Amino acid sequence: MLTxxxxxxxxxxxxxxxxxxxLFSFYILCILVNIxxxxxxxxxxxxxxxxxxxxxxxxxxxxxxxxxLFAGSGNMYRVLMSDENYLNLxxxxxxxxxxxxxxxxxxxxVTSYLIISCLLLSFIGPLASIIWKGTDVFSSxxxxxxxxxxxxxxCVKGFYNAVFVVYLDKAIQLLVIYLISFSCGQVVxxxxxxxxxxxxxxxxxxxxxxxxxxxxFNTLSWFTxxxxxxxxxxxxxxxxxxxxRYLVCSIVLFIVTCVLMENKLEA
Amino acid sequence: xxxxxxxxxxKKYGFKTAIQDISFSLESGKILGLMGPNGSxxxxxxxxxxxxLKPTSGExxxxxxxxxxxxxxxVSFLPDRNILPKWMNTEDAISYxxxxxxxxxxxxxxxxxxxxxLNKNRKISEMSKGMIEKLNLTLAFSRxxxxxxxxxxxxxxxxxARQRIVETIVKTYSEDSSIIVSTHxxxxxxxxxxxxxxxxxGKVLLSGDAEELREKQGFSIDELYIKMYQDEE
Numbered sequence: 001m002l003t004x005x006x007x008x009x010x011x012x013x014x015x016x017x018x019x020x021x022x023l024f025s026f027y028i029l030c031i032l033v034n035i036x037x038x039x040x041x042x043x044x045x046x047x048x049x050x051x052x053x054x055x056x057x058x059x060x061x062x063x064x065x066x067x068x069l070f071a072g073s074g075n076m077y078r079v080l081m082s083d084e085n086y087l088n089l090x091x092x093x094x095x096x097x098x099x100x101x102x103x104x105x106x107x108x109x110v111t112s113y114l115i116i117s118c119l120l121l122s123f124i125g126p127l128a129s130i131i132w133k134g135t136d137v138f139s140s141x142x143x144x145x146x147x148x149x150x151x152x153x154x155c156v157k158g159f160y161n162a163v164f165v166v167y168l169d170k171a172i173q174l175l176v177i178y179l180i181s182f183s184c185g186q187v188v189x190x191x192x193x194x195x196x197x198x199x200x201x202x203x204x205x206x207x208x209x210x211x212x213x214x215x216x217f218n219t220l221s222w223f224t225x226x227x228x229x230x231x232x233x234x235x236x237x238x239x240x241x242x243x244x245r246y247l248v249c250s251i252v253l254f255i256v257t258c259v260l261m262e263n264k265l266e267a
Numbered sequence: 268x269x270x271x272x273x274x275x276x277x278k279k280y281g282f283k284t285a286i287q288d289i290s291f292s293l294e295s296g297k298i299l300g301l302m303g304p305n306g307s308x309x310x311x312x313x314x315x316x317x318x319x320l321k322p323t324s325g326e327x328x329x330x331x332x333x334x335x336x337x338x339x340x341x342v343s344f345l346p347d348r349n350i351l352p353k354w355m356n357t358e359d360a361i362s363y364x365x366x367x368x369x370x371x372x373x374x375x376x377x378x379x380x381x382x383x384x385l386n387k388n389r390k391i392s393e394m395s396k397g398m399i400e401k402l403n404l405t406l407a408f409s410r411x412x413x414x415x416x417x418x419x420x421x422x423x424x425x426x427x428a429r430q431r432i433v434e435t436i437v438k439t440y441s442e443d444s445s446i447i448v449s450t451h452x453x454x455x456x457x458x459x460x461x462x463x464x465x466x467x468x469g470k471v472l473l474s475g476d477a478e479e480l481r482e483k484q485g486f487s488i489d490e491l492y493i494k495m496y497q498d499e500e
Contacts, residue, residue: 003366010362014354086350089319091367092340267319 004093004101008073012109015071020116023064027120030056056124060117065178068113069185074099074106076190080197086267095261099254103186110182122159173236177243187250191257192216198264220249268295269331270414270445271316276325278311278469285311286469288325293462295413296442300460300477300488301449304496308469309449310347313416316447317344330413340369343412347419349399353392357385357402364406376409382438383431397428404432408439415439415446421455429455457488465495 030052037045069075076099079088088098163171192213200208224245271293278286286308293299301309314320316327318334329338351360357380364371380387383401391399404420420436421429433456440446440459450456457477464474472495473480477488484491 007363007366010359011352011354086319086346086348087352087363090317090339090344090350092336093367094336264321266321267314 008105064113068110072106074103
């Protein structure tokens with residue numbers, strides 16, 4: 001598996017740098033536009049700044065996840081549907097090494113994007129105190145991060161204090177839940193692609209694959225969202241129950257995917 | 268020593284039969300020419316031996332082992348298309364093969380890269396079809412494999428590149444390994460073959476020692492090919 005990881009890290013390099021540069025450029029633009037808008041009180045800059053601010057949060061938290069899920073090394077679409085499958089199926093490695101190695105690299109990739117996003121968001125987040133002066137956005141979620149009357153750098157410090165001191169246990173739990181959910185999503189996607197290639201494979205592939213994906217996701221969601229009675233204890237327990245169920249289902253689907261790839265997949 | 272043994276091999280794609288009841292064996296140190304027109308089952312056969320396709324029935328043994336992860340480490344397959352990702356350059360491709368195949372010889376690969384005049388830093392996406400063919404051939408032959416499977420190695424390349432490819436195959440030939448070359452460009456390559464196998468519609472029409480067939484039939488392999496398949500074209 002180490003060989004797969006080494007080669008996939010090499011392949012991921014060519015994607016990693018441009019994505020990081022794009023993320024960095026976008027966040028710098030967001031900060032600059034908001035600071036200019038605040039200082040000049042220019043209507044256009046202020047409005048564009050707000051749009052960029054909202055977009056930066058969406059991209060930082062969801063955009064990189066969706067990108068990594070579909071374009072990352074762990075996505076087996078290209079391996080299964082293009083001539084690259086020859087290369088992967090010709091190497092003397094078991095399917096679990098190939099899929100598992102790729103998924104580990106994808107997890108490293110998404111974590112690195114997430115670290116960069118969070119780092120940049122920690123400088124963008126406090127802009128809320130500039131943009132929406134007089135409104136404590138975070139307290140509406142029940143989180144006390146900074147005082148709305150603090151200056152920018154005090155707000156930045158407040159962010160780091162909140163993540164690494166006050167809410168550290170919750171931040172770690174959220175990170176672990178995020179990484180598990182990401183891997184589960186990747187397993188479900190790969191299972192769908194493999195099932196499609198092994199059982200169906202025809203010209204209407206995108207429609208059929210989408211239907212298959214919806215059916216599998218809905219089935220899993222139905223199973224994982226069933227009530228246990230423990231959900232009311234606290235928010236974090238309520239989040240862990242479906243996560244653990246997803247994890248168990250994903251392990252089963254991962255095994256089935258590997259078995260199908262090794263015994264039924266044809267290039 | 269027998270390197271490949273095929274018994275009653277059948278391969279179906281849905282209702283379509285691609286290979287029907289092929290049986291033969293190949294010993295070490297032989298170069299087998301697998302010949303037939305397009306759609307005769309050559310690629311299907313090679314892909315099945317390489318482990319890319321699963322046989323519908325029958326048995327294939329490579330070095331007395333069933334097709335699987337272990338046989339992939341002793342079989343070197345050159346497909347009829349590029350299999351390397353386009354972002355790779357020659358160095359990346361060599362590093363990839365070197366990491367995955369224990370029998371890969373880097374020094375040999377660099378020698379062959381020189382021999383076939385390839386630029387080490389050029390990306391696959393910037394290479395011509397002939398260059399890609401030569402790179403894939405270099406990678407396939409830089410392994411010390413027991414069985415080499417070459418699927419149309421001369422298809423789509425110019426005569427100069429073709430000559431280099433044939434020279435590379437001859438240069439790599441050793442008594443410890445066997446080579447199966449599928450082709451319909453018989454003229455350029457027939458002098459290399461020790462054994463030949465003519466297939467059509469998934470069945471073996473004629474097979475045997477190349478020299479014996481030439482003497483017995485009174486034709487060159489190229490002429491024999493034309494004679495056998497002229498009615499099919």
